[in-house]
Amino acid sequence: QSVLTQPPSASGTPGQRVTISCSGSRSNIGINSVNWYQQLPGTAPKLFIYHNNQRPSGVPDRFSGSKSGTSASLAISGLQSEDEADYHCLTWDDSLHGYVFGTGTRVTVL
Amino acid sequence: EVKLVESGGGLVKPGGSLRLSCAASGFTFNTAWMSWVRQAPGKGLEWVGRIKGKIDGGTADYPAPVRGRFTISRDDSKNTLYLQMNSLKTEDTAVYYCVRESDLIDSWGQGTLVTVSS
Numbered sequence: 001q002s003v004l005t006q007p008p009s010a011s012g013t014p015g016q017r018v019t020i021s022c023s024g025s026r027s028n029i030g031i032n033s034v035n036w037y038q039q040l041p042g043t044a045p046k047l048f049i050y051h052n053n054q055r056p057s058g059v060p061d062r063f064s065g066s067k068s069g070t071s072a073s074l075a076i077s078g079l080q081s082e083d084e085a086d087y088h089c090l091t092w093d094d095s096l097h098g099y100v101f102g103t104g105t106r107v108t109v110l
Numbered sequence: 111e112v113k114l115v116e117s118g119g120g121l122v123k124p125g126g127s128l129r130l131s132c133a134a135s136g137f138t139f140n141t142a143w144m145s146w147v148r149q150a151p152g153k154g155l156e157w158v159g160r161i162k163g164k165i166d167g168g169t170a171d172y173p174a175p176v177r178g179r180f181t182i183s184r185d186d187s188k189n190t191l192y193l194q195m196n197s198l199k200t201e202d203t204a205v206y207y208c209v210r211e212s213d214l215i216d217s218w219g220q221g222t223l224v225t226v227s228s
Contacts, residue, residue, distance in 0.1 A: 002154055035214050037155075044207055044218040045155065051214070088155050090215065098173045099145070099157035099215070 003028060004089055004102035011108040012079045020105045022072040022089035028100055032092045034072040036065055039086040048087070049074060081109050112136040112217040114208045119222030126198050126226070132191040132208030132219055140186040141165055143211040146193045148204035149221075156204075160211065161191070176202075198226045 005023040012018040022034060033052050037045035047056055049065035052072065062078045072091075076083055089102035118130040132144070145160035159172040161182045170182045181194040191208055205221040 002156075033214075044220055046218070047214075047216050050216070056216075090155075096173065097171060099147075099160075101147075101155040101157065104154040 002103045003093060003096070003100040004091070006087075006089060006102040006105045008103070009106045009108065011110055012076075013110045014079055014081065016079045017075060017077045018079055018107060019076075020074045020087055020107070022074070022102045024070050024072075024091065024100070026070060027095035028070075028091045028093040029067065029072055030070045031094060034065070034067055035090045036072075036074045037088045037090065039088065041085070045088060076107070079107075079109055083107060084109050112210060114210065114217060114219035116206065116208050116219045116222040119206065119224045121225045121227065122198055123228050124198060124200055124226055127194070127196045128198065128224060129195070130193040130206055130208075130222060130224070132193075134189045134191065134208075134210070137210065137212075139184075139189040144182075144184065144191045145209045145211060145215060146180075146182060146191075147207045147209055147215075147218075148202075148224075149207070150201070150204040153204075158193070158206075195224070198224075200226050202226050 010018050036049035038048045039045040052067040053065040064075045088104050093100045113135045115133045122128050141163040143162050146158045159182045161170040179197045183192045203226045207221045208219040209215045210217040
């Protein structure tokens with residue numbers, strides 16, 4: 001049902017770099033900016049990246065976002081145990097006239 | 111500080127109705143665009159609709175899965191957002207979040223659980 005595709009899981013050891021992809025189409029990521037949300041277990045999502053690559057205050061600078069064509073990515077460098085969470089991408093879809101979320105990616109710190 | 115507090119969730123039978131509320135504070139509610147987002151157990155997030163501020167027309171938009179069954183409304187005098195859900199199906203079982211749009215979806219409530227089961 002989700003319009004945006006993410007890998008179901010990603011993992012790394014402490015200190016490693018992990019990258020999560022979000023694949024869409026011309027009607028969504030191709031023409032609109034992407035936001036990323038972190039969701040810790042049992043809690044509501046929290047805005048982590050907005051407008052493709054901007055970090056809200058309080059989000060560590062080891063989190064970065066990028067967009068190219070119809071795909072976007074979230075990178076976590078220097079992975080830490082507290083980064084274990086689900087990450088969701090979000091953008092607007094001009095064809096559907098609505099918001100579309102990614103399928104979500106669970107990040108595990110080994 | 112933006113605060114969004116949902117209420118009204120619970121157990122309802124298939125075909126039944128339920129109304130969720132979201133009490134907002136910490137920002138100018140009457141001009142804010144507000145949305146509802148849901149998350150089925152163990153699943154991803156799904157947008158279920160939004161309502162614009164009155165100054166922008168106050169109209170609502172819905173995705174296909176809920177269009178015609180769900181209605182979003184607002185009472186700006188009470189800083190409260192509502193989600194009226196009719197003809198509920200088992201697949202509507204989810205945690206429902208109230209969210210604020212300030213150019214983008216930036217603030218979330220804690221969510222309220224709706225369970226549709228016989």
